[in-house]
Amino acid sequence: MAIKQGDFVKISYTGMLDDGTVFDTTDEKLAKEKGIYNPRVIYNPVLLVVGRQHILKGLEEALIGMDKGEEKEVTIPPEKAFGQVNNNLINVIPLSYFEKQKLNPVPGMIVNVNDRDGMIKSVGAGRVIVDFNHPLAGKTLKYKIKVEEILDTVEKKVKALFEDSGLGDKGLEGKISIDKDVLTVDIKADPSETYIFKKQTFLSWIREIDEINKIKFNEEYQLVSRKSSEPEEKNESKPAKEAGKESRKEDYKKNGSKK
Missing domain, CATH: 2.40.10.330 (Thrombin, subunit H)
Structure with missing residues (x-):
């Protein structure tokens, strides 16, 4: 099945300069070999929707017509990569x-x-x-690309988006189910900004699936009890002189006279 506009696909790639210098890749081993490894990057095939400008224009155009498992090497001019130098x-x-x-x-x-x-x-x-130009502005780039998967069902698309957004991470124990045009998400949520970001990412991506018209989130939150979250008050005893002063103050308030 040849790739067309609007298709959900997973691709692996390696980006190079004219002289063969590797500047980007989805291959962890290659990244380490070329000295560009970043421990904060997850080296997996990239999920994208063709035609939504998730990747370089020239790279996206090269994907049209490719099939699952197909590999290709393409040359991308500056105007279809990171632009000319401004x-x-x-x-x-x-x-x-x-x-x-x-x-x-x-x-x-x-x-x-x-x-x-x-x-x-x-x-x-x-x-x-x-x-302030992009470091690769004005450069002609070469890419080796491979189509790893073409997601051709609603279930595959939803699952891929769910995992890619991070909602499928361990600890959240998220589960998804689809009934006609309704998607239901059952998840052990948490009030952190990280979870909220993952959820927003998923919601923005899911709009790309025309067959889904409604989403229901069943979120389970584990509350921390107030007693366990509040610091214990220290019951410090006051010196005898101070205690005596407090006692006399109370007597004065009650009786309206000093003793």
């Missing part, structure tokens, strides 16, 4: 800006300026030139 995104910033941040800027350093990440190109004469 000179307006190369800015001159006073050295004093970085000194205030207690930073010693050097060429090649990645910095964040006004919520934008950029690479320092040069430093001199009290000025720092920062390039």
Whole structure:
């Protein structure tokens, strides 16, 4: 079954520069071999919906017409990758800006300026030139891609989205069931921001499945008892002199006179 627009697919890939330098891959072993391994990255085939711009335009176009198990190597020009270099995104910033941040800027350093990440190109004469273009802007890229799976049923699509969002992680014990156009999710939820993010991710993706029109979440929350969460009050005894003062104060309040 050839891939078409709107299909749910899982692909593995390796991205390279013209000289063969690997900059991205779904292969953990290769990432370690090429020195680009990131322990925070999960190296698995990528789930995407073709035509939704989840990946580079040139890579997405290459997938059209491919079949499960098929492999291909494609060359992607800058305009269908990370774009051409935009000179307006190369800015001159006073050295004093970085000194205030207690930073010693050097060429090649990645910095964040006004919520934008950029690479320092040069430093001199009290000025720092920062390039806010994508590091791969202006470059022609090569990709080796393989279609691992084409999800052709509602059940497969829902399950893949559920697992990819993180709701299928151990501990949540999530279960899904489908009855006609209604999807039901039973899950041991928690009030953390992480869980909320996973849920929102799942809900945003599930809209891509036309056959699902309603979702029901049956969430089970484990409450922490108030007694166990509150710190125990220390019953510290007051010195005899202080206790005596408190007693006299109470007598004064009750009788309206000093003793």
